[in-house]
Amino acid sequence: MSDNPVADKDWEQAELRAKVLAELPERLTAGDVAWAMRQLGVSRATVYRLAKQFRENSRTSSLLPGAPGPKPGMKPLDPAVEVIVARHFQEFYATRRKPTKTRFWREVAADCRAQGLVPPSIRRLGRWLELKDQARLQARREGRDRAERRHLATPGTLTADRSLDIVQIDHTKADVTVVDPVSRHPLGRPTLTLAIDVSSRMVVGFHLSLEPPSLLSVALCLTHAVMEKSHWLAARGINTDWPAYGIPKAIYVDNGAEFHARAFERACSEYQINLVHRPPGTPRYGGHIERLIGTMMGAIHLLPGSHFANIFERGDLDAEAEAVMTLQELETWLAHEITGSYHARVHSALETTPLAAWEARGSEAKPRLPTDLRRFLVDFLPSEQRVLQRDGFHLFHIRYWADELRWMMGRDSRKYTLKYDPRDLSRIFVLSEDGPIEARPADLTRPAITLWEHRAARRALREAGRRSLDEELIFTTIQAQRDLVNSAERETKAIRRHKARRAHLKRGSMIDVTPATEPSDTLPAPKNAGSVLRDHPGFYVEEWYDDD
Known part of the structure; x- marks a missing residue:
C-alpha cells in the first residue's frame, strides 16, 4: 500500500468493494453483476472495471477511489499539447455533434503541427479520453437521460407492501x-x-x-x-x-x-x-x-x-x-x-x-x-416566527390580537410560530402549548385580504417611494386597487385571475370551519343574511354573505 494517507471513508469503501468482488465467480453472469451493482451502488460498467482491477491485483488498496489526473506510469502530455487537446475536447468532442475519436485526433494533430508541436498518437489520445468521466461525457454528447440509463445503476423499483406505506x-x-x-x-x-x-x-x-x-x-x-x-x-x-x-x-x-x-x-x-x-x-x-x-x-x-x-x-x-x-x-x-x-x-x-x-x-x-x-391542516400551513409584543403579533404589517394572548404576556421573549392561510389574512393561528390560538386583526373593521393583494400593495407603495409601510396605508392601497379592478371596462386575463383569487372573500368576512360530520346547513344563520354551503378539503365551510 502507498505511504500516502488514505481517508477512513475511502478505505472503508475499498474494503466493501473487496468483500463483494471476492464473492464473484470468474465468469460473471447478468445476475452476478446485478447483485454487485446493488451491493456497491455503482453502474454496470463500474462493476466490470472494478472486477478487472481486483483480478489483476487482489489487494484492497487497488480498489480505492481513484484520484483525478493521469494514472501511474502514464507519461503526461506536453503542457502545450494538453492545452490544445483540452480546448478541442470542450469545444468539439464533448458536444452534441458527437464527432468520432479519429476526427477529434485530426483536429488536435492539425493544430499541433501548425504550432510546431508533435501531436499525440490516436492511441495516446484514446487513453487520455478514458480518464474522463464517461457518464458526464455521454451526458454532454447525448443528453442526461441516455447517460443515466447507461451509466447509473437502477437495480430495482420503488415498492410498498401495504396501502399508505408510501x-x-x-x-x-x-x-x-x-x-x-x-x-x-x-x-x-x-x-x-x-x-x-x-x-x-x-x-x-x-x-x-x-x-x-x-x-x-x-x-x-x-x-x-x-x-x-x-x-x-x-x-x-x-x-x-x-x-x-x-x-x-x-x-x-x-x-x-x-x-x-x-x-x-x-x-x-x-x-x-x-x-x-x-x-x-x-x-x-x-x-x-x-x-x-x-x-x-x-x-x-x-x-x-x-x-x-x-x-x-x-x-x-x-x-x-x-x-x-x-x-x-x-x-x-x-x-x-x-x-x-x-x-x-x-x-x-x-x-x-x-x-x-x-x-x-x-x-x-x-x-x-x-x-x-x-x-x-393548520399544522401544514405556511408559518412565520414572531415575538409577542405588548400590542399583539405583527405579521405582514398587520397587528393581530386574541384575548388568550394576554395570558402569554411577560412570560419570555421567545418567538412563537404563526400559521397563516395566504388566501385569507383575516386570521392567523398562534401555536402554543395548549393548542393553536386563533388571532384576528386588532382592527376588526379591516376587510379580508389575500397575501397576493398584500404583496401587490407593498410593491405599489415601494414603487411610489414610500419606504415606511404601515397597516392603514396597506389596506387603503388594497381597497384602491380593488376599486380599479372592479371598475375596469375591459378585463384582461390578469385582472380576472386577480378577482378569482379573492372570490371567496367577496361574499363575506370570515369562513367558519366545522369538522366534516354533517352538512353545515344545520348551523344557525345570522339575521338578514343568506348562506351558501361550500366544502373545503376536510371541512364543511359556511360562507355568509349579505342579502344585497
Missing part, C-alpha cells in the same frame, strides 16, 4: 384553460397537485388552484388525501366510492422549495410521516406520480379548452376560445375521472384495478387519522 406527491400545470364562473372569460391554466399511493396506485387526494405550486397547495392536497371523502363526494353529486384515506407512513416528493419548507418538514415529523426527497435530477424516482400525471393529462386533453401536450398536437386550435369549464367544474370532472374511470381500470403493473389493490393490500388495522382534521 405516498408520492407532485404538481403539474393542467393542460386546459378554465373560465370565470360569471363572465365565462378565460382565467388561465390551473395547477393540479396529486397524491398517489404507491402500493395500490390509488389516487389518495388532489387539489386544483390558480396559483403556482406552494406549501398551501401541498397542505390542501394532503388534507384531502387524509380525510374520509364520502361527504366531499356527496357535495359534488358523485355516487362512486373513494375509500382512500388516512395518514401515510412515508411521503416521497421532489426538491421543490415547498417540500423543503421548515413548516412542511416539521408537520411531517409531528404526524410521524417519513419525508423522503428525490435525488436531484432523477425523475425516475418519482415514476409512479409522473405516470399518473401523464394519465390525468391524457384524459384532460379530451376537454374543450385543452392545450394538449405540445404545440404540434394543438396546431392552430385556440384553447382559450374553446374553454368552457370553471375551476369547480374541472374539479368535479377530475373526481369523476379518478373514481369512476382510473380506479376501475386494470392497472398494467398490478394486473388488477387500483380499487381492488387498495382493498387487498390494506392493513388489518384501520387507517391512521388525525384527531383534529382542522389542526392537521
Whole structure:
C-alpha cells in the first residue's frame, strides 16, 4: 500500500468493494453483476472495471477511489499539447455533434503541427479520453437521460407492501384553460397537485388552484388525501366510492422549495410521516406520480379548452376560445375521472384495478387519522416566527390580537410560530402549548385580504417611494386597487385571475370551519343574511354573505 494517507471513508469503501468482488465467480453472469451493482451502488460498467482491477491485483488498496489526473506510469502530455487537446475536447468532442475519436485526433494533430508541436498518437489520445468521466461525457454528447440509463445503476423499483406505506406527491400545470364562473372569460391554466399511493396506485387526494405550486397547495392536497371523502363526494353529486384515506407512513416528493419548507418538514415529523426527497435530477424516482400525471393529462386533453401536450398536437386550435369549464367544474370532472374511470381500470403493473389493490393490500388495522382534521391542516400551513409584543403579533404589517394572548404576556421573549392561510389574512393561528390560538386583526373593521393583494400593495407603495409601510396605508392601497379592478371596462386575463383569487372573500368576512360530520346547513344563520354551503378539503365551510 502507498505511504500516502488514505481517508477512513475511502478505505472503508475499498474494503466493501473487496468483500463483494471476492464473492464473484470468474465468469460473471447478468445476475452476478446485478447483485454487485446493488451491493456497491455503482453502474454496470463500474462493476466490470472494478472486477478487472481486483483480478489483476487482489489487494484492497487497488480498489480505492481513484484520484483525478493521469494514472501511474502514464507519461503526461506536453503542457502545450494538453492545452490544445483540452480546448478541442470542450469545444468539439464533448458536444452534441458527437464527432468520432479519429476526427477529434485530426483536429488536435492539425493544430499541433501548425504550432510546431508533435501531436499525440490516436492511441495516446484514446487513453487520455478514458480518464474522463464517461457518464458526464455521454451526458454532454447525448443528453442526461441516455447517460443515466447507461451509466447509473437502477437495480430495482420503488415498492410498498401495504396501502399508505408510501405516498408520492407532485404538481403539474393542467393542460386546459378554465373560465370565470360569471363572465365565462378565460382565467388561465390551473395547477393540479396529486397524491398517489404507491402500493395500490390509488389516487389518495388532489387539489386544483390558480396559483403556482406552494406549501398551501401541498397542505390542501394532503388534507384531502387524509380525510374520509364520502361527504366531499356527496357535495359534488358523485355516487362512486373513494375509500382512500388516512395518514401515510412515508411521503416521497421532489426538491421543490415547498417540500423543503421548515413548516412542511416539521408537520411531517409531528404526524410521524417519513419525508423522503428525490435525488436531484432523477425523475425516475418519482415514476409512479409522473405516470399518473401523464394519465390525468391524457384524459384532460379530451376537454374543450385543452392545450394538449405540445404545440404540434394543438396546431392552430385556440384553447382559450374553446374553454368552457370553471375551476369547480374541472374539479368535479377530475373526481369523476379518478373514481369512476382510473380506479376501475386494470392497472398494467398490478394486473388488477387500483380499487381492488387498495382493498387487498390494506392493513388489518384501520387507517391512521388525525384527531383534529382542522389542526392537521393548520399544522401544514405556511408559518412565520414572531415575538409577542405588548400590542399583539405583527405579521405582514398587520397587528393581530386574541384575548388568550394576554395570558402569554411577560412570560419570555421567545418567538412563537404563526400559521397563516395566504388566501385569507383575516386570521392567523398562534401555536402554543395548549393548542393553536386563533388571532384576528386588532382592527376588526379591516376587510379580508389575500397575501397576493398584500404583496401587490407593498410593491405599489415601494414603487411610489414610500419606504415606511404601515397597516392603514396597506389596506387603503388594497381597497384602491380593488376599486380599479372592479371598475375596469375591459378585463384582461390578469385582472380576472386577480378577482378569482379573492372570490371567496367577496361574499363575506370570515369562513367558519366545522369538522366534516354533517352538512353545515344545520348551523344557525345570522339575521338578514343568506348562506351558501361550500366544502373545503376536510371541512364543511359556511360562507355568509349579505342579502344585497
